Amino acid sequence: MxxxxxxxxxxxxxxxxxxxxxxxxxxxxxxxxxxxxxxxxxxxxxxxxxxxxxxxxxxxxxxxxxxxxxxxxxxxxxxxxxxxxxxxxxxxxxxxxxxxRGRFAWVDSFFEFLSDSFRPILGALLGASLFITFMSLMSTLGVIGNWADPRVELPVGWQFVNLLWQSVFIFLPLMVAYNASKKVGADPWVGFAVMALVMLPGFSALGTSDAAYTATIAGSDVTLVDIFGVPLTIFSYNSQVFPPLLMAGILGPLYKLLKKIIPENLQLIFVPFLAMLIMLPLTAFLIGPIGVFLGAWVAGGLGAINAFSPLIFAIIIPLAYPFMVPLGLHWPLNAVMLLNIQQLGYDFIQGPMGVWNFACFGATAGVLYISWRGKDVQMRQTATGALAAGLLGGISEPSLYGIHLRFKRIYPRMLIGCLVGGLIIGIGGTLTSQVTTNAFVFTSLLTIPAFSNIGLYAISVVAAFVTSMVLVIIFDYRTPEQKAAAQRSSADDEAATAEPRVIVVGDVESNQSKQWVAALGGEANIVALEPVAETRVRVEVNDSSAVDVEALRRAGVQGVVEASPGVWHLIAGLEAAQYAEGMRRRVASVQPA
Missing domain, CATH: 3.30.1360.60 (Glucose permease domain IIB)
Incomplete structure (x- = not known):
């Protein structure tokens, strides 16, 4: 099949x-x-x-x-x-x-909302980041001038090439509005249309009319124009992501409310009409400006930390990201990066972020080396795909979810790589110039030319990669017990079949399996065991009186049944195969071959 x-x-x-x-x-x-x-x-x-x-x-x-x-x-x-x-x-x-989703359901829902607002457009963002890298490479080689400086006039052909990435980032608010509106259950095209209002050329033109005036709001000079006596703030919403997220967060509940109060036979017309009637002016007058100021406030806070100590900032970001990405906390930072580029003309977060990415990929490379040496086909396949996605695409999720979060020994080694790379990029940036980039890119091998102070950036990410990889190779990513059992299992499988396969047993299953073996009377009491019926582990023991049923239940076994004298069935759920393998490896590593 x-x-x-x-x-x-x-x-x-x-x-x-x-x-x-x-x-x-x-x-x-x-x-x-x-x-x-x-x-x-x-x-x-x-x-x-x-x-x-x-x-x-x-x-x-x-x-x-x-x-x-x-x-x-x-x-x-x-x-x-x-x-x-x-x-x-x-x-x-x-x-x-x-x-x-647990005790704090709204937290999970919030971060899932953020993730689903960006994930569908990752392909477009990745493609655009490679166009940016190409422009940066051409500028570095002296083929063209500084493509990121609006004062530099490029030849008309290169002007067109420079537009290729802008088609994604300038209209990013519309893409985010569509995805976010869809996530909250509203018509995504209504969300798209609402956000499109503040991106119309005519909307921006209001700021240059005779009726426009300047005022200071939250310490910033902004352009206002009175619309029927109500002040309208004129911003450039290009590349902004906070406004569409806030807009969708209000549009979703509004859409559900309208569907409740409007008869079904009238919903097709009046639900979108009334939603737009409310959300269009609300976004232009209130939600949009709040989103802009919110993003500026977050960006300003990070900028203050960076201004106080670029070294501390360069260390904190790589060390924080390994914990932020699994929780979805990195999505707001991506929005800040885009805002920095729009307002400052450059971003200072992506350099230290690249250190974390390459430390992550280095740990995966270490796992790949060990799995290749140990003939662990399944882990080798997982690590190969994860490493390719990381080095070529800058995507860390396959490494995190496929490997790192399953083996607790990887994170300490990876964090050391983050620290080494962060120290290098921080100290080097203090002595020379800080690593920045003029555009939002995915930190991979292909996008290294997009960074300023490219030599320092390259040294820092290579150091992070090599440190994590070497530490994983030297100290392994498994416990000694897991390592010994995997080697024994691999040898047994190789003798039985031309294509060896080792079931991956995580730390949780390994620890519980150890408790189960002890409750069954220890390794010496176990004659044979195997997973059966998808949810159970069948165990044959020498002495049933040595089996502690209560201890098994306390150790997480959902049910214990003595099917026949000396034969016990442990109801383990969907992880029965992992638990059976963990127990088998435990017995194999202690008993003589």
Whole structure:
């Protein structure tokens, strides 16, 4: 079967899918029932770099740069064309389940809103960043003048080339408005139209009319014009992202309210009309200016830290990013970078951010080396795809979700790489000049020419990469027990088949497996074990009286049943295969071969 068919089968078939979307690296499933998914089976599929079960019947499969093709291939399968549509009850249950996110649900929802507002346009942003890199390279080589300086007039041909990236970044607010409005359940084209108002040439022209005047607001001089006696602030909204996010945050609840109070047979006309009637002037007069000032306030705060000590700033950013990215906290910083470029003409955050990215990729390179040396086919496949996505695209999610967050020993090594790179870029920037860039780019190998003080930037990211890689190679990313068991398992698999495969057991499963083995009477009491029926671990023991049922339950076993004398079934859930493998490796590493 193809990869698409394997994935479809692993998630329960087409009738189990409520919806399927994707981001830059992951397939995102909303399922009718996610309890039957075999995690090990999913992660063993060719091309899959990892899987992320989530609350509320949601399930994500990491595909790296191949995610778009995988998404298209799944939707093109004949089974998907004839699949049963979910019932209203299933859709409502999925919607209710989607809200189960823990104690602070609004925090999760907020960061998911930010992420989904940007993720669909990552491809366009990445493409535009490569155009920017090309222009920077041509300027560095002396082929053209400073492309980022509006006072420098480029030859007409190069003016056109310089427009290629601007088509994305100038109209970025419209893209964000569309995605954000869609995320909150409003008509995305209404959100697009509302944001488009403040980007019209005619809107900007109001600031040059005879009625325009200047006033000081929040310490800044702004242009105002009175509209029927109400002051309207005129800004350039090019590349702004805070205003469309705020606009969508209000448009969503408004849309739901209008749908409640307007009869269904009139909603097609009057819901969008009334939403636009309210949101168009509200955005122009209030939401838009608030968004601009909010972005300026955040950017000003970071700028103050950087002005106080570029060295401290260069250390904080790389050390903070490994914790910000998994939580989605990096999206607001991306917005600040765009704002810095618009207002200052350059950005000072992306240089230190590049240090973190390359430390992340270096750790992945270390894992790749170890998996290649140890003949761990599955991890080698995961690390290869993650490293390619990082070095060529500047995307860290495949490394984080596919590898780093699963093995706790990686983060300390990666953080040392961040610190080394941050110290180099910070000290070097203090002695010479700070690393900046004139445009928003993804920090990859291909975009290095987009940075000023390119030598310092290159040295810092190489140092971060090499430090993390070497530390992972020397000290490994697994515990000694995991390492020994993986080596033994790899040797056993190699003797049994030409294509060895090792089930990846994370630290959580490894620790719990150790407790389960102890509760079963220790390694010497276990005769055999294997996963059965997808959710259980079958264990044969020498002496059933040595089995501590209460200790097993305290250690996380959902149920314990003695199926026959000396044969116990441990109900472990969807991670049964991982727990069984963890227990097997524990027994194998202690008992003589």
């Amino acid at each position: 193809s990869t698409a068919q394997d994935i479809l089968k692993a998630v329960g078939g087409p009738d189990n899918i409520v919806s399927l979307t994707h981001c830059a690296t992951r397939l995102r499933f909303q399922l009718v029932d996610a309890s039957a998914i075999n995690q090990t089976e999913v992660e063993s599929i060719k091309g899959v770099m990892g899987a992320v079960p989530q609350a509320g019947e949601r399930y994500q499969i990491i595909m790296g740069g191949a995610v778009q093709n995988a998404y298209n291939d799944i939707n093109a399968l004949p089974e998907m064309q004839t699949r049963r549509e979910p019932t209203d009850a299933e859709l409502k249950a999925a919607a209710r389940a989607g809200g189960v």
